[in-house]
Amino acid sequence: MAGILVYALHDDEGNFNKNSLGAISEAAKLAGEIGGDAAALVVGGIADDACAGLGKYGAAKVYRAKTVPEGLAQPIVDAMAKVITDEGISYALFGGGLLGFEIGAGLTARLNAGVTMEVTEVKVQDGKLVSERPILQDSQIADVGYVGEIGIIISRLNAFDIKETGGSAEVVDVEVELSPWSTKATMVQRGEQRGADVNIEDADILVGGGRGLGAAEGFKLAEELAESMGGAVAATRAVVDAGWYPYAAQIGQTGKTVAPKLYLAAGVSGAIQHKVGMQNSENILAINKDPNAPIFEFSDLGVVGDLHKIVPKLTEAIRAKKAG
């Protein structure tokens, strides 16, 4: 049987990741075109009805590996490799995120299969899947095909829309024997939140702060500007990892995805990992002293200059305008 297997990631409360749900919807659409079904793989003790509920997004079958732990890649490689081999599945699809990269890469080795990363679109050519992958800072799109029996597709975050088509999936329990090396990494703590809890997903206006703010204290500038506009402050991974700002405010590959009315990027270079989390903002305004910063390639208004000079004056001007 041809068919596409999607890894459905979940958090410790059992909520499925929306990028996984988008990947299931995409798999259902593609499976219809190449012949075969979309299936999902779930690990851990997720309840029957929650698994069957993935049918709503297009999964015909859900394989559940109850004894395989969630959160680390290698045990899940064991589970996916078993299902793909036993069921004769042709493609594995991942909705982006760190675990998708790791599991997909592990499967590449295990199954001697082709892999493409950062995929933004998948199409069908001659009954086979072809991935579109932006390369060289998104300056070109490569169409990549797979040689051999199995292809592995790791998408970029938010590449696929969730489509609720209704239906219920058949739930099949699978017994998975873990490889000896898969049990040699153990989760000590998962999903620790560091720093204050802030809500950036509901804000209409976000000021995003990056390394260009210079230091943790630089965020004061971003906060004052955000306050003048009634918005909130978001951050890049680099500054969160450096401890300048709380994790809850992080946008991008391993952080949150936002689409505010205005995203004002202050000292943000605009690396792909950040771009995927904010590129759907309605208006993007960037202030950066480096004229070659990638952010200017997808900004509606780009200001080349020193944010330490511009931002305080901008805050003042907006306050004055609002007061007047």
Place this chain on the structure above:
Amino acid sequence: MKICVLVKEVPDAAVQKRIDPSTMRLDRGGEKNLNPFDTHALEAAMQIKEGGAIPVEEVVAVTMGPGSAVRALHKAVALGADRSVHLSDDALSGSDVCATGYSLAKVLESESPDLVLLGQQSDDGECYTIGAVVADHLQMPSLTQVIKIDVNDGKLRCERQAEYGYDTVEVELPAVISVGDAINEPRYPSLKAIMGAKKKPLDTKATGDVGIDDGMVGEAGSKTTVLALNPPPAKEAGEIIEDEDTNETVEKIVAWLDERKLI
């Protein structure tokens, strides 16, 4: 223990990269540099060696690539590696992620390392995957995108950011760990180290020396094929302002925001 650090030569970030239309591969001519993420992996190796929590006999830099790739190895030994291994063979040219991971695993196997470190991504596009491919071939536990490593009782305690926050994971050795740039601040090589780099041992190996099946590598052994290259969908270019007079710049920004009813 023995630490192997995978390093890679990449086109300099300041140089415009291009694809050679006749081969659909990255044009690897022009200025080259050691992949910046790999310098963090080397620094992590040096910190484990100098930290003393576990005795480290040797740090070995390993690369795969054409003759010019020895420059990446010279930089790696200048940053502290004791010696280096260069896997170089015409048969490897055009290898995709699957074939590259297999080849690197084979050359690493010949070194029997207790720990393999590498940068989580390379500037020329292979992101996040190589470490996990290599680990599965070597049958070792692995973790990618790690930002903190502590050695405790012969095990590694690693931290990283995953989908739902920070994860702390304990990993037994031998293991393969890829690191992010937040893990450390790489040192600068001393002039003496740069001058001495070419004197440290460098082994060059061909595919046959490390048991690589030539049928599984190169363009013919790869499992993906580039079918076409297209320009991205055109996006209307945004307006750019150079800040010359900040008061004027601010006026323009406010007008722009006002026009869109954002303030």
